[in-house]
Amino acid sequence: MDHAEELRHLVSRVEAGIDLLLPPASEPSVRLHEAMRYSMTAGGKRLRPVLVLSASGLFGGARAADPVPAAVAVECVHTYSLVHDDLPCMDNDDLRRGRPTAHRAFDEATAILAGDALLTRAFGILSESYAGDPALAVSLVSELAGAAGSRRLVGGQMEDLLAERSPGAGEDALRFIHLNKTAAMIEASLAMGGLCAGAPEGAVGTLREAGRELGLAFQVVDDILDATADTATLGKTAGKDARAGKATYVSVLGLEAARRVARERSDRAIEALRRLPGDSGFLTWLAEGLVGRTH
Numbered sequence: 001m002d003h004a005e006e007l008r009h010l011v012s013r014v015e016a017g018i019d020l021l022l023p024p025a026s027e028p029s030v031r032l033h034e035a036m037r038y039s040m041t042a043g044g045k046r047l048r049p050v051l052v053l054s055a056s057g058l059f060g061g062a063r064a065a066d067p068v069p070a071a072v073a074v075e076c077v078h079t080y081s082l083v084h085d086d087l088p089c090m091d092n093d094d095l096r097r098g099r100p101t102a103h104r105a106f107d108e109a110t111a112i113l114a115g116d117a118l119l120t121r122a123f124g125i126l127s128e129s130y131a132g133d134p135a136l137a138v139s140l141v142s143e144l145a146g147a148a149g150s151r152r153l154v155g156g157q158m159e160d161l162l163a164e165r166s167p168g169a170g171e172d173a174l175r176f177i178h179l180n181k182t183a184a185m186i187e188a189s190l191a192m193g194g195l196c197a198g199a200p201e202g203a204v205g206t207l208r209e210a211g212r213e214l215g216l217a218f219q220v221v222d223d224i225l226d227a228t229a230d231t232a233t234l235g236k237t238a239g240k241d242a243r244a245g246k247a248t249y250v251s252v253l254g255l256e257a258a259r260r261v262a263r264e265r266s267d268r269a270i271e272a273l274r275r276l277p278g279d280s281g282f283l284t285w286l287a288e289g290l291v292g293r294t295h
Contacts, residue, residue, distance in 0.1 A: 003285040007050065014049040014075065015041075017068040021125050022076075035106045035114035036121075039079050042097035044235075047218070048189040049075045050286075055193025055207055058278035067196040069129030070140055074189050076122035077148050081157070081185075083115040090161065098235035119148070139195050147188035156181025160246075169247035175216070182222075183215025190214075203276060210272035214287055217265035221290055223248035224258050266291045 001009065018040050025034045049071035056067035086093040086101040087108060094104055103111035123141055130137035147153060160177045163169040190207035199207070227250045231237055249258040269287050273280040 003282050006282050007286075010050045010053045011046045013053060013068055014046050014071055017049075017072040018075065021069060021072045021129075022121065031106070031110060032113055032117060035102055035110050036117055038105055039083050039096075039102050039114060040075065040118065042099060044097045046075065047286075048078050048185055051186065051189040051211070051283075052193040052196070054282055054286075055190045056197040057193075058276055058280060058283075059194065059197035059199045059203070060278070064197045065130060065133060065136055067193055069125050070192045070196050071189075073122040073125045073140075073144060074185065074192065076118045076125065077144060077153075078185055080115040080118035080122075081148075081153060083111050083118070085157065087111060090157075093237055095231065095235065095237050122148075136195060140192055143188050143192050143195065147184040152180045152184035156184070163247045169252070171249075171252055174247055174249060174252055178216055178219040179212065182219040183212050186215035186218060187211035206272055206275055210269045210276075210283075213265045213269035213272065214290070217262050217269060217287070217290060220249045220258055220262040220265065223250050224255065224262065226250075227255065262291050 022037055022040060023033045025037050027033055052067050052071035052074055056064065082096055083102045085091050086096055087103055093101055095101060099105070101111070102114055106114070122144065126140045126144065127137055130140060149155075156177050156179070159173070160181055163173060163177060187208045188211070190211040191204050194204040194207045226248065249261060253261065266287050270284045273283045273287070
């Protein structure tokens with residue numbers, strides 16, 4: 001299959017996994033489970049879970065574990081972070097993935113609880129799905145917990161909020177925010193795919209390196225699109241960063257310099273991916289397509 005068809009196939013596996021591994025919307029507490037599924041089934045690029053599946057596919061071997069539960073766990077954490085990020089006390093956004101944010105579709109308290117439940121469900125999925133291989137389960141839980149905690153995702157979000165009140169934030173501050181708020185989860189996605197496949201330690205390290213560079217490229221592209229694309233294209237409110245006075249790669253470096261940084265980071269990610277065994281063509285195609293969205 002070509003790369004576009006492979007992407008559709010991987011996304012369909014993720015969607016099926018989400019439906020299987022989340023509590024049914026009919027199960028009490030019904031409103032909470034409806035809100036969880038509302039946010040998780042809103043579509044989106046599914047980049048992070050696709051990275052889990054595609055990284056796992058680079059490594060052969062009979063001992064490889066099914067990467068779908070790990071992919072769904074990653075998407076649970078990512079979606080929880082978006083639900084909370086959109087709240088009035090944070091970015092106060094009305095649109096996510098092309099439809100009303102969780103706190104608009106339900107209410108603020110329900111959105112908070114749905115985010116909390118998605119976060120905890122992620123680790124339930126890992127512990128239940130990989131119970132037959134305790135060492136793998138511990139590795140996956142550790143990888144995701146490290147990426148999602150106060151030193152990475154949540155810490156990056158805190159610094160991002162503080163940067164809104166400090167308009168003089170420079171490139172070093174931005175790099176810290178986005179290494180943690182954005183790149184951490186992309187690093188973890190690739191690494192967790194490698195762990196599911198039993199990849200050697202050195203290869204998992206290379207996956208983390210590729211994820212770090214890809215994550216930084218992704219955030220720069222996101223900043224560029226916020227400044228240049230419209231709301232319909234983005235599926236969320238366009239131009240919001242500038243109106244909030246938020247420090248972004250575009251506001252700090254300018255549009256053309258931001259495009260150069262996105263290209264450089266993407267090239268570094270591709271170079272790391274090409275050092276891995278197996279056919280990394282699909283992953284490099286994803287990285288190329290990411291930067292292509294900025295023009």
